[in-house]
Amino acid sequence: MGAGHHHRLHLPGDSLVHRLPPQCKLAAVVCFALVVVATPREWFGLFAGYGALLAAVAVIARVPPGFLLRRMAVEVPFVLFAVALPFVGSGERTPFLGLSLSVAGLWAAWNILVKATLGVLASVLLAATTDPRMILLGAQRLRLPSLLVQIAMFMLRYLDVILAEMRRMRVARESRGFAARDVRHIPVIARSAGALFIRSYERGERVHLAMLSRGYTGSMPVLADESASSRQWLTAGMLPGVALAALLGVWGLA
């Protein structure tokens, strides 16, 4: 039901992963990312292992690989940055296909690419299996600063309202023969953006009044505060747990 028109990241389902309480999943993803980041970049085998772990989660959650790949697009800027590194890096250089690449740059690029990919993949899996609203609920239950959670919550609620307002302003502009074609039109767009900001600000004030009218005193009432069972924590903990065990194991051997 909550799968809104705009939350394309979420893939509703009823798997083991979907049913886990959001706070467990959130904590698991953060811990997994920490383990990944803490892994020395030379230990290729471990990264393959981490990837296999995420693949296993995706299989359990019945998230198709194509869906994951398309949502990985957010990583593109990092990829571009990483690709540039071997060319601009300094120090020892190695020839490759007629190009001279920096060895240090290659290592740095590999480091960024593999860690970012694993982190993004874990996040996309979290978003795919958890309703955005539930992620916020999880953040609230993990005792994240309530002000931040509230800001994110309002963003989720009012994104559509503000987009609709933006659309109306564009239609109003175009109805009077305006079309943004070149640089000279930037001031018009900028003024629209300013007006949108003022409108949103005023709406914020009205929403605040509405909240005060219903007894808001600075913190959101925590409704249905179901805490997760230790079993659920254990299930969610498997992802970072196995990753950490592997890391420590290899460390012990090295």
Added chain:
Amino acid sequence: MSAETGTGTGTVPSLEVSRLAYAYPDGTQALFGVDLRLERGERVALLGPNGAGKTTLVMHLNGILTAGHGTVTVAGLPVGRDSLMEIRRRVGLVFQDPDDQLFMPTVREDVAFGPANMGVRGAELERRVVTALERVGMLQAADRPPHHLSFGQRRRVAVATVLAMEPEILVLDEPSSNLDPASRRELAEILRGLDVTVLMVTHDLPYALELCERSLILSGGVIVADGPTREILADPELLAAHRLELPYGFAIPGGAGAGRVGAGGAGDM
């Protein structure tokens, strides 16, 4: 529903405003001594042109603005800094734009917001949410996000968010604005079925006639008329003097005589 709650017996009015004056921080005087009294269970329309001070008055009723001079009393409890929480439970404000009122991710959470702030939890909270949504016929939408509802549905949910607090008095700001005729009629049926005191701020005169036996006209920061809606609407001079007009072609049903309504009540300047 809240007829037995509150402090007193039937003799305590739901709302009593006396000599209320207010100037905005920039010095603009909006209210010049407003007096009004609503008995328990009454449905009263507050009519007035744009800029008459209607919204300013409404903001005083639950203590969002505090009186520069004069008092507001809700079911015997004066509005003051120490009584704010209880006042906001007793006075349910329904804002004009439901998008301002519905700020939670789902309808259910939004309706639960008010009572939860009052400390209601668990089964009682669930009962309040279900009852409030049933009374506006929106129970089936409980788990939907507000922005996926139609405008009329959102307005009804906004009424439910306030009903869930079991208020002494319901204050609606322009309840019929932007509603299509069917939604307008549905809302009227809902409001008529409620057993709470209602103060309806509007310039939709037929709507006032349909729902409220009594009307007040607020103009220039004072109450200039107070009487049966039918008589007030039958007085074209009074309406014209305060920038109010019946819609074209509208005749008061039943052909009431044009009883002249003077500056009734206690609002004389």
